[in-house]
Amino acid sequence: MQRAVEHRIGVRAPAELVWELVSDFSTWADWNPIHPLAEGQLKIGTALTVHQALPGEPVRVLQTVVQDWVPYEQLHWRTSRLGGFVTAIRYIEIETMGPANSTFSNGELFMGLLVRWVSREDRRKLRAAYTRMGEALRDHAEALWAQRQTNAAGQA
8 A cells, every 4th residue: 555745836937946955955044844854875775864853843853865866857765664564765856948948846645554544634634734835846946047148147
């Protein structure tokens, strides 16, 4: 059995710029309200420490493992829940929609013997959080893209 939570949003900025934000953990505090801190390397099998700040809850420090990553396209990390009986794959994915447009998706897929214990309320909270994260990334990327376009026009 599987359960999933996902949010997708269009971004008026190139996928390369979105990836620049996603892959630079040192700037996550500038735009990411849900994961204000992430530390580690983008390398399959390596550990990542990710802080999760859900509204109304204390910040949780997650010890995760990079499951997969493809430059300019995706970052997936894995955690265990409920004593290891649930595996959660947290994913961030970017799709090129044109030279100056992209789609940003972020979500979580739950699998395992006790997946039914990942409550509807937990999934609602996560969906709201991932929506906030997607909107924040979109706003930051679009502002950065507009600034770079203005700077490029001024230099021309």
